[in-house]
Amino acid sequence: MNIVVLVKQVPDSGADRNLRSDDNTVDRGSANNVINEMDEYAIEEALRIKEAHGGEVTVLTMGPEKAAESIRKALSMGPDKAVHVLDDALHGSCAVATSKVLAAALGQLGADLVLCGAESTDGRVQVMPHMLAERLGIAALTGARKLTVDGDNLTVERQTEEGYEVVAAATPAVVSVWDTINEPRYPSFKGIMAAKKKPVQTLSLAELGIGADEVGLAGATSTVLAHSRRPERSGGERFTDDGSGGTRLVEFLATEKFV
Structure with missing residues (x-):
């Protein structure tokens, strides 16, 4: 099975994150960038499928030159090769x-199965699997907590707030996963060294047949007009209990419409 895993480099969610002042885009230059957490679960699932059914795993990334760091980190987990748009x-x-860009790249790769995280920690829009499936004309099985592969047939337990739904489709398909699906492996020293020699193909927009005016800020369908930092939390209001503490607490809760 030809498996492609979408991997995005994002600013570390545990560190300070900023938007650029000139164009309101994510400031990746000053951030500590890492593999999007959910994508690590997608990589692990791809490797487990390969181990059980054979095939090849390709990492696909769209991003600046710095994203090559995350590509090598992903390859150290076990995938065979990578493509960097x-x-x-x-x-x-x-x-x-x-x-549009990822769909064009996937069209060249001819994937049987496309795996990705259910969301990215920088955007959190959760729409990419659906958009890719629509552009490619294939099925989208999203929010998987479990994926079963039986030949060309896929069955997913789709995680919901109430429990899960069982959905199925034939390959080719796009499957997005949550962090409940598995436990990603740690790269071994052998894997880290091997990753340095694994092939990484670079693709430009011209090679994908996409014009520069169709992407970037010029071709964006949505734009961040302004941004500001969330205000610091205040210390709250403190009451000294003089015997009427219970009454004042109820009054406060009622004022804030908690009761």
Whole structure:
């Protein structure tokens, strides 16, 4: 089975994250960038499928030159090769343009199964699997907590707030996963060294047949107009209990419409 895993490099969610002042896009230059957490679960699931059914696992990334760091980290987990869509014109691309670029790359790779995280920690829009499936004309099985492969047939337990739904489709398909699906492996020293020699193909927009005016800030369908930091939390209001503490507490809760 030809499996492609979408991997995105994002600013570390545990560190300070900022938007650029000039164009309101994510400031990736000053951030500690890592593999999007959910994508690590997608990588692990792809490797388990390969181990059980054979085939090849390719990592696909769209991003700046710095994203090569995350590509090598992903390859150290066990995938066979990677494709990096790299073009200066991509800066500021919205989800719609991103899906167009990734779909073009996937069209060249001929994947039987496309795996990705259910969301990215920087965008959190959860629309990419659906957009890719629509552009490619294939099924989308999203929010998987369990994936079963039986030949060309896929069955997914789709995680919901109430429990899960069982959905099925034939390959080719796009499957997005949550962090409940598995436990990603740690790269071994052998895997880290092997990753340095694994092939990484670079694709430009021209090679994908996409014009520069169709992506980036110029081709974006949505734009961040302004941004500001969340205000610091205040210390709250403190009451000294003089015997009427219970009454004042109820009055406060009623004022704030908690009761």
